[in-house]
Amino acid sequence: MSSFSMILQKLSLLNYKNFEAETFEFDPKINCFVGNNGVGKTNVLDAIYHLSFGKSYFNPITTQNIKHDAEFFVVEGSYERKDTPEKIVVSAKKGQKKIIKRNGKAYEKFSEHIGFLPLVIISPADRDLIIEGSDTRRKFVDGVISQRDSDYLNTLIKYNKVLTQRNSLLKYFVANNTFSQDTIDIYNEQLHNFGTSIFGKRTAFLEEFLPIFLNRYKSISSGGESINLVYESQLQDNDLLTLLQTNISKDRFSQYSNFGIHKDDLVFEIDGHPIKKFGSQGQQKSYLIALKLAQFDFIKNHSKTNPILLLDDIFDKLDETRVEHLISLVDNENFGQLFISDTHYERTEKVIKKVHQTYKMFPLTP
Numbered sequence: 001m002s003s004f005s006m007i008l009q010k011l012s013l014l015n016y017k018n019f020e021a022e023t024f025e026f027d028p029k030i031n032c033f034v035g036n037n038g039v040g041k042t043n044v045l046d047a048i049y050h051l052s053f054g055k056s057y058f059n060p061i062t063t064q065n066i067k068h069d070a071e072f073f074v075v076e077g078s079y080e081r082k083d084t085p086e087k088i089v090v091s092a093k094k095g096q097k098k099i100i101k102r103n104g105k106a107y108e109k110f111s112e113h114i115g116f117l118p119l120v121i122i123s124p125a126d127r128d129l130i131i132e133g134s135d136t137r138r139k140f141v142d143g144v145i146s147q148r149d150s151d152y153l154n155t156l157i158k159y160n161k162v163l164t165q166r167n168s169l170l171k172y173f174v175a176n177n178t179f180s181q182d183t184i185d186i187y188n189e190q191l192h193n194f195g196t197s198i199f200g201k202r203t204a205f206l207e208e209f210l211p212i213f214l215n216r217y218k219s220i221s222s223g224g225e226s227i228n229l230v231y232e233s234q235l236q237d238n239d240l241l242t243l244l245q246t247n248i249s250k251d252r253f254s255q256y257s258n259f260g261i262h263k264d265d266l267v268f269e270i271d272g273h274p275i276k277k278f279g280s281q282g283q284q285k286s287y288l289i290a291l292k293l294a295q296f297d298f299i300k301n302h303s304k305t306n307p308i309l310l311l312d313d314i315f316d317k318l319d320e321t322r323v324e325h326l327i328s329l330v331d332n333e334n335f336g337q338l339f340i341s342d343t344h345y346e347r348t349e350k351v352i353k354k355v356h357q358t359y360k361m362f363p364l365t366p
C-alpha cells in the first residue's frame with residue numbers, strides 16, 4: 001500500500017510553556033529531545049501535538065499553556081504534506097478565543113482541522129486510560145475516529161450540546177416544580193438520533209480495531225496471556241429512545257440524563273479480568289503501547305498517511321530491548337516522522353543509531 005508522510009520541517013514557539021522564543025529545524029525521519037527532567041522535552045512534543053489537535057495532550061486548560069507572566073502563546077509549524085508546503089499556526093491570548101490558522105486563514109470550526117495532520121502520541125500519561133474513569137477511554141475512541149471522520153466529531157459535539165440542555169432542563173423542572181413532556185420529547189428525539197449514529201460508528205470502529213490491536217499486543221509482549229478490549233454501551237440492548245422514555249422518572253429524580261452514549265466504556269481485560277487490577281506493570285505498559293500502535297495502524301489504513309509519532313519518555317515505559325524493538329519499526333515498516341524525548345543523550349543515540357535512518361539530536365538545557 002502506498003502512503004505518504006507529512007514532515008514537520010520547522011517549529012517555532014513563542015511563550016509556549018517554559019519556552020520564550022525557540023525555533024527547531026527537524027530531520028525528516030527521527031528527532032530526539034534530550035536533557036534533564038523539567039527542561040521542556042515533553043513541552044516541545046506537546047507543541048507538535050497542539051498543531052495537529054489544536055490543544056494540549058497534557059493540559060486542556062489553554063491559558064495554562066501560556067508561559068508564566070506572558071499574555072499569549074504562538075506555536076507555528078511548517079510542514080510538507082503531499083509535496084505541498086503547509087503552515088499551521090495555533091495562538092492563544094488570555095481572555096480571547098484560541099485561533100488555528102492554515103496558511104494564514106483561520107478555521108471557523110476547529111473540527112475541520114482534526115485529521116489534517118494525523119498524529120499519535122505514546123506517553124507515560126497514557127496510563128490515565130487504565131486508571132481514570134470511562135471519560136478518558138471514550139475520548140481515546142473519539143480521538144481515533146475523529147481523525148478520519150469529521151462527521152463523527154460534529155455529531156458528537158451536537159450530542160453533547162443537547163445533553164447539556166436536557167440536563168439543565170431536568171434541573172429547571174425540579175427547581176420550578178414543573179414538567180413538560182413535549183419539551184422532553186424533543187430532546188429525547190435529538191439525543192436518540194445523534195446517539196444512535198455515534199453508537200453505530202463506535203461499534204464499527206471497535207470491530208475493525210480489535211484485531212489490529214490484538215496483533216500489535218502479540219508482537220510486543222512476550223507472555224502468553226490473552227487480552228481483550230470490550231465495548232460496553234447501554235445501546236447494545238435497547239434503542240436510546242426507549243431508554244430515555246422508560247427511564248424518565250429516574251432522570252427527573254437525579255436531575256441528570258442516565259442513559260446514552262456518554263455512559264459508554266471500553267473494558268481493558270487480561271485473561272478475562274480488568275487489567276487495572278490484575279495486570280502487571282509490564283502488561284499494562286504493553287497494553288497501552290499496543291493500543292497506540294493500533295491507533296497508528298488504523299489511521300494509516302484510512303488516511304493512507306503515516307501519522308507523525310511522538311514517543312514521550314520512552315525509557316520510562318520500556319526496557320532497552322523493547323525500546324529497540326519499537327524504534328526498529330521505523331526501519332521495518334513504513335513509518336513517518338518520529339519525535340522522541342529522553343533524559344539521556346547517549347542511551348537515546350545508541351538505540352537510534354541501530355536503525356539506519358537519518359536523525360537529529362536536540363539537547364535541551366534550562
Ligand SMILES: Nc1ncnc2c1ncn2[C@@H]1O[C@H](COP(=O)(O)OP(=O)(O)OP(=O)(O)O)[C@@H](O)[C@H]1O
Pocket residue numbers: 016017018019035036037038039040041042043044064065066067068313341343
Ligand atoms: N505555562 C508555563 N510557563 C512556564 N513554564 C511552564 C509552564 N508550564 C510548564 N512549565 C515548565 O515546564 C517544565 C516541564 O517541562 P516538560 O514536562 O517538558 O519537562 P521534561 O523535559 O519533559 O521533563 P521530564 O524529563 O521530567 O519529563 C517545568 O519546569 C514547568 O515548570
